[in-house]
Amino acid sequence: MVEIWPVTEDFAAEVGDVDLSQPISDEDWQTIEDAYHRYSVLVFPDQHLDHDQHAAIANRFGDIDHSMQKSMSIRDERLPSAIADVSNLGPDGDVLAADDRMMGFQRGNRLWHTDSSFKPTPANASLLAMKSIPPVGGFTEFADMRAAWDALPTDLRHAIEGRIAIHSIATSRARLGFEMTEEENGNYPRVPQAMVRTHRVTGRKSVYIASHAGEIIDMNRDESEELLRRLEDHCTQRQFVYAHRWRVDDLVIWDNRCTMHRGRPFDDLRWRRDAQRATSLDVGPTWQQEGLELPVALA
Numbered sequence: 001m002v003e004i005w006p007v008t009e010d011f012a013a014e015v016g017d018v019d020l021s022q023p024i025s026d027e028d029w030q031t032i033e034d035a036y037h038r039y040s041v042l043v044f045p046d047q048h049l050d051h052d053q054h055a056a057i058a059n060r061f062g063d064i065d066h067s068m069q070k071s072m073s074i075r076d077e078r079l080p081s082a083i084a085d086v087s088n089l090g091p092d093g094d095v096l097a098a099d100d101r102m103m104g105f106q107r108g109n110r111l112w113h114t115d116s117s118f119k120p121t122p123a124n125a126s127l128l129a130m131k132s133i134p135p136v137g138g139f140t141e142f143a144d145m146r147a148a149w150d151a152l153p154t155d156l157r158h159a160i161e162g163r164i165a166i167h168s169i170a171t172s173r174a175r176l177g178f179e180m181t182e183e184e185n186g187n188y189p190r191v192p193q194a195m196v197r198t199h200r201v202t203g204r205k206s207v208y209i210a211s212h213a214g215e216i217i218d219m220n221r222d223e224s225e226e227l228l229r230r231l232e233d234h235c236t237q238r239q240f241v242y243a244h245r246w247r248v249d250d251l252v253i254w255d256n257r258c259t260m261h262r263g264r265p266f267d268d269l270r271w272r273r274d275a276q277r278a279t280s281l282d283v284g285p286t287w288q289q290e291g292l293e294l295p296v297a298l299a
């Protein structure tokens, strides 16, 4: 029988007595799914999945969200396309050089974000498998965007309800000085996303922002950045955050619809951190799910 050990009453839980590489009974899967909806972040220690098994578990949550790295002018032959390489390693398994383009791209994960919000249909579940860790640093932090919504001051609630922000991978990468090529930007045009979401299963509302978001519709660039900064500051206060200290072979599953996350720094020129992520897509664009209308220019 699957065991659930909550970290807090409704955010983050450890899940024990289950080997995800083995067939899972319907009852056990129901327990895991219920926990996913209640806690949003689930930590499964000691998991040994091959790439196909890893992708198959992701596939239970939705269609596979293929890694964008394949379509970038970045070397990436270490993992199959169903698995995003979130490590600091090259195809040979060695630590990347300081000037490697991939290194600049990966450091973007250190900004608060939710996965694939720069795609028309963003991510539902992310499943991050940790295969080697630095001895110090390299935590991952998760923010509960439902609790953040519940505690959001009224003026901010009014400012974002029914509103749409424009997300783009170029926006988050530019924040750390990483430049996308014209071709890469062509593959990933800017997309609209609702700023407040309602969870399809639990009905709970959450704030939906990310470092990928730069502009808000019907606001100028400065106003947009100011509001986004205020929102991020609010949503990432310590009381909404769970910081995960990795163990080798942890698999952590999170719900991108109602959480943000960021990787914390470590000495990435020295230590190998082998993080591999399988991701599932949500069912459609967030503005559609919220019943919002796009301005003519975006429709």
Ligand code: OGA
Pocket (backbone or CB within 6 Å): 086, 109, 115, 126, 128, 138, 139, 140, 141, 261, 262, 263, 264, 275, 277
């Ligand atoms: C990710 C991610 C952060 C980390 O896998 O989507 O942002 O700590 N990871 O590796």
Ligand code: MN
Pocket (backbone or CB within 6 Å): 109, 113, 114, 115, 261
């Ligand atoms: Mn991420």
